[in-house]
Amino acid sequence: MKTTLNALSDQELIHLYQGGDESGLKELIDRYKSKIYTFIYTKVRDEFLAEDIFQETFIKVINTIKTGGYNEEGKFLPWVLRIAYNMIIDHFRKEKRLPNVVSSDGFDIFEVLRFAEDDAEKKMVRSQISADLQKIIQLLPDDQKEVLIMRHFCDMSFKEIADITNVSINTALGRMRYALSNLRRLIEEHNISFQLY
Structure with a gap:
C-alpha cells in the first residue's frame, strides 16, 4: 500500500482523504x-513553538479539506506554507511583537544572509531595506511571487517547484527570471538603495 500511495499525486491523496481514507x-x-517544519522553524527559531504551529497548521489544513474549502489544484505545499505563514504572523501579533525575521506583510529575503557582527547602523539600514523589499515582493504577479518564495525561502529546487506548481522546469525558471527582472525594475521605480556600505 505504501508504494501505491507514494505514486499518487497530492491531489489524488486529498481525494482519497476526502473519501474517508486517513492514509x-x-x-x-x-x-x-x-x-513545512523547517519553514516554520526558520521563522520562529524555537523548537517547541515550531511544533505547536506545525500542529495548528495541520488542524487548519484538515478542517479546510473536510469542509470542502480546498481548491488549490496541484498546489498543496505552497497552500500549506501560506497557512503556516499566517499562523506564524497570528502568533506574533498575539504576542504583540514580530520577530526580526518576519514582517507583517511578507517574507524576509535577507534571512539567508547572516551578518553576526553588524553594527547598529548597518542593522537599521538592513531592516529598512528588508521592509522595503518585502513591500516590493508583494507587487509581483502571484505565479512569480510563488516561485520566488519557494526557491529562496523554502530552498526548493526548480524540479520541486515545477512538480508542485504543475508546470515544466522551463516555465518555473522563466517565472523566476521574470520575478527577478520585475524586482529590479520595481526597485528602480521605488528608488530603493541596496548599498549597505
Whole structure:
C-alpha cells in the first residue's frame, strides 16, 4: 500500500482523504512535514513553538479539506506554507511583537544572509531595506511571487517547484527570471538603495 500511495499525486491523496481514507492525509504529511517544519522553524527559531504551529497548521489544513474549502489544484505545499505563514504572523501579533525575521506583510529575503557582527547602523539600514523589499515582493504577479518564495525561502529546487506548481522546469525558471527582472525594475521605480556600505 505504501508504494501505491507514494505514486499518487497530492491531489489524488486529498481525494482519497476526502473519501474517508486517513492514509491519504498521512502520506501527504509524511511527504512534506520536513519542509513545512523547517519553514516554520526558520521563522520562529524555537523548537517547541515550531511544533505547536506545525500542529495548528495541520488542524487548519484538515478542517479546510473536510469542509470542502480546498481548491488549490496541484498546489498543496505552497497552500500549506501560506497557512503556516499566517499562523506564524497570528502568533506574533498575539504576542504583540514580530520577530526580526518576519514582517507583517511578507517574507524576509535577507534571512539567508547572516551578518553576526553588524553594527547598529548597518542593522537599521538592513531592516529598512528588508521592509522595503518585502513591500516590493508583494507587487509581483502571484505565479512569480510563488516561485520566488519557494526557491529562496523554502530552498526548493526548480524540479520541486515545477512538480508542485504543475508546470515544466522551463516555465518555473522563466517565472523566476521574470520575478527577478520585475524586482529590479520595481526597485528602480521605488528608488530603493541596496548599498549597505
